[in-house]
Amino acid sequence: MTLPRHVTIFEMGARDGLQNEDAVIATDEKVRYIDLLSETGLKWIEATSFVSPKAIPQLADATEVFARIRKAPGVRYPVLVPNLKGYERARAAGADAIAVFTAASERFTKRNINMTIDESLATFRDVVSSAKHDGCWVRGYISTAFGSPFGDGVTAQMVVDVASKLMAMGCDELSIGDTIGVGVPSQVDELVPLLAARIPLDLIAMHFHDTRGTALANVYAALLNGISKFDSSSGGLGGCPYAPGATGNVGTEDVLYMLERMGIETGVDIAKVRAASRFIAGVVDHALTSKAYQAMEAAEAAAIS
Ligand code: HMG
Ligand code: MG
Numbered sequence: 001m002t003l004p005r006h007v008t009i010f011e012m013g014a015r016d017g018l019q020n021e022d023a024v025i026a027t028d029e030k031v032r033y034i035d036l037l038s039e040t041g042l043k044w045i046e047a048t049s050f051v052s053p054k055a056i057p058q059l060a061d062a063t064e065v066f067a068r069i070r071k072a073p074g075v076r077y078p079v080l081v082p083n084l085k086g087y088e089r090a091r092a093a094g095a096d097a098i099a100v101f102t103a104a105s106e107r108f109t110k111r112n113i114n115m116t117i118d119e120s121l122a123t124f125r126d127v128v129s130s131a132k133h134d135g136c137w138v139r140g141y142i143s144t145a146f147g148s149p150f151g152d153g154v155t156a157q158m159v160v161d162v163a164s165k166l167m168a169m170g171c172d173e174l175s176i177g178d179t180i181g182v183g184v185p186s187q188v189d190e191l192v193p194l195l196a197a198r199i200p201l202d203l204i205a206m207h208f209h210d211t212r213g214t215a216l217a218n219v220y221a222a223l224l225n226g227i228s229k230f231d232s233s234s235g236g237l238g239g240c241p242y243a244p245g246a247t248g249n250v251g252t253e254d255v256l257y258m259l260e261r262m263g264i265e266t267g268v269d270i271a272k273v274r275a276a277s278r279f280i281a282g283v284v285d286h287a288l289t290s291k292a293y294q295a296m297e298a299a300e301a302a303a304i305s
Contacts, residue, residue, distance in 0.1 A: 004228035006265045008044065009256070010175070010205060011037055012249045013280065014065075015046040015080060017237025019058050020248075021284050027061045029283045031068045036276035037234065038072040041268040046099065049080035050089040056241065066093040078139055082113050087127045091134065098131055099175070100124040101141035102166070104158045105148030108179070112143070112242040121165050128169045138173075140166035141207070145176045145191065146183030149243045156191045164198050173203050175231055178218065180246045181211025185221035192225035205229035208250045210236060210289070215250035216258060223264075230255055235277035235288030251290025253277065270296075 014034050018025055030048075037045050047069060053060035062079065071077060078097035081087045090098055102120040103109045109117050124140070131138050145159045163174050176191070188206070195204055206222045206229070208215035219230055233249035240246045256270040274296050281288050288294070 001224045003223050003262065003264060004226070006228065006267075007223075007259055008205075008229045009042060009252060009266055009268055010044040010046065010229065010231040011042045011234060011252060012046055012207075012231050013037065013234040013237045013252070013276070015049055015059070016231075016239070016249055017233045017235075017280075019049060019056050020237070020239035020241060020246075021058055023284060025058070025283055027064050027068070029280075030061070030065050033276060033280045033283070034065070034069045034077075036279055037273070038070060038075055040272040040276065041266075042273075043074060043267070044076050044078065047077040047079055050086035050093070050095075051080060051082045063089065063093045066090075066095060076137065078137070081127060083123050084127055084130070087130060091136075096135070097137040097139075098127070099139040099141055100127055100166075100171070101143060102162060103143035103145075103148075103177075103179070104154045104162055105144040105150065105152050107150035107152045108144045108148050108243065111150070112240065117162060121162075121169070124166070125169045128171060132170045138171045139175055139205075140171035140173070141175045141177055142166070143177040143179040143240070144243075146178040146187050147180060149180045149245060156187070156194050159191060160194050160198060163195055167199050167203070173205060173229070174199065175205040175207045177207040178209055178215070179240055179243045181209035181215060183208065183218050184214050185217050188218050188221035188225060192222060192227060196226065201226045202228065205231055207231035209238065209246055209248065210250045211245065211247045216254055219250060219255060219258070234273050234290075235281060235293050236290035237280065237284070237288065248289050251288075251293055253290045253292035253296070257292040
């Protein structure tokens with residue numbers, strides 16, 4: 001098996017990360033955080049969500065955040081949309097890249113977006129068709145691809161089925177989510193070849209949460225299976241309020257550290273990501289979980305003392 005020479009990182013901190021914080025974070029701080037991330041070399045920064053503010057009050061200021069961030073040349077800023085209303089809000093704010101999101105688990109889909117999987121696909125068919133008509137780039141998420149928080153069984157074939165339907169409606173790319181961080185490398189080994197039989201591998205990203213410490217192992221398994229796009233979150237922020245027990249995404253610094261040491265290019269400056277993480281750590285006012293971030297902070301503290 002050959003490893004990719006280049007990997008693309010999709011930064012999730014501002015959306016997946018901040019949607020899961022208890023504290024209300026000021027719009028100014030969100031804008032500053034995203035502006036810092038824009039200086040790192042990241043080419044994809046998920047900026048916010050145009051979902052119902054009742055569902056995710058943490059991102060109720062999506063319009064203002066999107067308007068105020070400095071859009072760096074060559075960087076895309078996708079936003080989450082759950083329905084046509086969200087799409088219209090996103091377009092009015094100026095978004096040209098969107099992400100729709102469903103799941104492999106019926107129970108999770110119901111909790112998260114109050115739809116069955118089929119209803120969500122019908123909703124997204126209209127959203128994706130409008131978005132493609134308007135020249136937008138579209139990502140499709142499939143959550144709970146490695147297990148559901150509600151006990152309903154999820155199989156790799158169920159994931160492939162939803163993935164195929166999202167691609168058929170015109171998504172440019174898919175992101176396969178381990179929403180609650182239960183996945184292990186053998187599941188990655190089973191799922192990726194099944195997906196690859198239907199969808200070009202370069203159109204598939206993997207989105208691992210690190211709830212049980214398996215995320216980086218899953219990244220490595222995915223690399224060996226030919227995946228070269230990964231979602232991660234600066235400092236390891238993240239989680240879905242509708243997935244009980246879900247904690248943060250794999251840390252961007254953790255992925256960058258591993259890839260750099262393996263000689264795989266990302267074009268992203270780990271020190272600058274750390275600076276963004278350090279800024280947001282002061283805002284959310286709790287420790288960040290990324291091990292590489294912690295190690296860099298500890299090394300600096302030791303050097304100073
Ligand atoms: P609903 O209550 O069934 O929808 O929610 P509704 O159509 O009956 O609307 C209820 C109210 O929300 C109405 O307002 C609508 O106008 C309003 P009211 O009349 O009561 O005043 N509304 C909206 N307002 C603003 N923007 C909108 C919008 N839509 C409706 N877009 C709905 C259904 C889908 C809207 C809701 O459940 C929702 O927004 N859910 C989003 C949940 C969410 O964001 N979860 C986290 C993201 S997913 C994730 O994190 C996983 C991921 O990271 C991958 C992984 O880890 O696996 C992507
Ligand atoms: Mg997530």
